[in-house]
Amino acid sequence: MKIQISSHFVKELRSKTGAGMMDCKKALQAADGDMAVAVETLRKRGLASADKKSTRLALEGLINSYIHTGSRIGVLIELNCETDFVARRIEFQQLAKDLAMQIAACQNVFYVSINDIPQNIIDREIRIESAKEDIFNKPLQIKDQIIKARLEKRLKEISLMSQPFIKDQNISIEDLVKQHISLLGENIKVRRFQRFLLGEALDMI
Template identity: 80%
Template sequence: MKIQISPHFVKELRIKTGAGMMDCKKALQSADGNMDMALETLRKKGLASADKKSTRLATEGIIDSYIHIGSRIGVLIELNCETDFVARRIEFQKLAKNLAMQIAACQSVFYVSANDIPEDIINNEIRIESEKEDIINKPLEIKDQITKARVDKRLKEMSLMDQSFIKDQNILIKDLIKEHISLLGENIRVRRFQRFLLGQKIDSN
């Protein structure tokens, strides 16, 4: 016998995942009312759906900004979607604001994703890591493995998509965006951003 699920629970799960009401109800029933288990099940389905939408053209959207307390750090971000309708949705606009705040908080982030990092930057990171004293005398195969692991870690530090969300450390930015793709039903992508630091690149003379 299937357990009775509160409509409030169904609605809460729908808001979190963007899945249909019946799908949410079935997931909760299968999980015996366990919200976390049901969320995990629907998130997997939702993320798979989001992956398909992520190849679609996104040329609408908004340019948003965030100015940190003290007005010493500011961020401009362009967040794209497929239609002006979605661009006006409060969920989309809140996502843009959260991403701008994320960029302001992550001073080592300079690129949208690791795929956007120029080859000369990557090669320079490889050179630096491969010449570090703690691995310089190790066998070549081990040295290459350590270098690759360290470079991969460094590239992720520079990539917005690979950051843990400042408001929920259990989710990466790329998965936060996928959740919104599932919720709003359109492809969403960060096209570009710019961070401004007060006094940056100003000649003191």
């Protein structure tokens, strides 16, 4: 016999995951009312369906801006989706605002994803890590493993999609975008962004 799930509990799960009401109710019933288990179940399903949509063209969307308190930091971001209908959805517009705020808060982030980082930047980071004194006397195999781990950590630090979401540290920006793909039923892509710091020099990373 399925347990009874209150509408308030279902709405709370929907708020956490962006999944449909019936999906939330079924997930809670299957989890015997355990919110954490239901969230995990829906995220697995949502991310799987989002992955299928991630290859579709996203040419619509919007450009959004965020100006931090004090007007010393500003961000412009272009967020793409497949249709103008989804671009007008409040959830899509809120996602754009959240991403712009995230970029303002993460001033070491310069690229959308690790795949967007130029090879010359990767080569430079490898040279920097290879020259560090703490690995000079280590065996070559160990040294290579350390450099690889440090490089991966550094590349994640400068890519937006790898960042923990500032409003929920349990998910990454990539997960956040995939949740919205599942919720809205369209591919969503962060195409580009630009951060402006008052008085900042023009040279970047």
